[in-house]
Amino acid sequence: MLAGFRIRLACAFAMLAPLGLQVQQANATEFVCRPSTLTRDAADLASSWSRGSTPLRILAIGSSSTEGIGASGKDKTYPARLGALLREGLSGRSIEMVNAGIGGETAPQTLSRLKAALSEGRYDLVIWQVGTNDAVTGGDLGTFRQLVADGIAAAKQARTRLVILDPQFYPGIKETARYRAYVDAIAEVARAQAVPVLSRYQAMLSWYQRDADGFMAALAGDRFHMSDAGYGCLAQDIARSLLGDRPAATLTASAR
Known part of the structure; x- marks a missing residue:
């Protein structure tokens, strides 16, 4: 059954070409999106989702990366x-994707909205993007860890599947040790509660280490938020992680 998902999801990547990504040979000014997996702990969703026929409701909640600051x-x-x-990967099954991103939020603000959303409606999956603004603005790391734990507890109480999307990597990080401490805190708290983490930080760091010049096309003009190319690649990697697929598509986008 998962073999069928692989075929359908691979075909789905053709949909991204009209959205600003082109399949082509890379050069020094291009960002090449290569297949990767952000977590191996969420692929069981594919089999459970394939059995249903009712619309899947997915809540994407977080700050500017979820809202889409930097996208066109x-x-x-x-x-x-x-x-x-x-x-596409689920054979056209109806999906209601709720984008509840608000730029500039820190964990306490998003957690409050997450709890409200869980009490007001049913979701098959919540993708909680958290940590970037907390790491940038500072604050107490212990308090942040507790906030992440509270969000996990709220999802479990609501019997809602949760995955966490950790902070982005960008070359301008000023206090690398503190920033990385927030990334590590998310991983540690989530691991203790058996909650998958979509490791965006590590994925983007690998993009940068592989091709620092091309990486800049994955970022918007502010060199902090993601661009169309970056968001497109992130979406592909999350889809692979949730459906357990490894399509072989290679997509590129010119730097801007």
């Missing part, structure tokens, strides 16, 4: 692109 339009955000890929 709402259809270029990672939740929008992810929704399209999942629909």
